[in-house]
Amino acid sequence: MFSIEHEFDSTTVTLVDEGETPLQEDVTLNAFAECVTIEQLDPRTDQVQKITLSYTQVRDLGAALDLPEGVYRLVQDRD
Numbered sequence: 001m002f003s004i005e006h007e008f009d010s011t012t013v014t015l016v017d018e019g020e021t022p023l024q025e026d027v028t029l030n031a032f033a034e035c036v037t038i039e040q041l042d043p044r045t046d047q048v049q050k051i052t053l054s055y056t057q058v059r060d061l062g063a064a065l066d067l068p069e070g071v072y073r074l075v076q077d078r079d
Contacts, residue, residue, distance in 0.1 A: 013029040
């Protein structure tokens with residue numbers, strides 16, 4: 001399950017882990033104009049861990065989900 005909320009300066013997507021145990025903590029993605037942050041509570045430390053990705057890294061991550069093992073570089077078409 002997931003939710004999408006549009007805020008003044010970002011879009012927030014929250015991913016809720018539904019299914020068989022053990023379940024993971026919710027993951028929150030905040031899409032800003034210049035970057036995307038990913039946050040998740042670490043239950044061992046009771047602190048939220050945050051990762052910040054550029055939009056280039058987000059693009060590469062999306063492409064990587066559909067590719068086999070290897071090293072890649074995405075290039076733009078030059079039409």
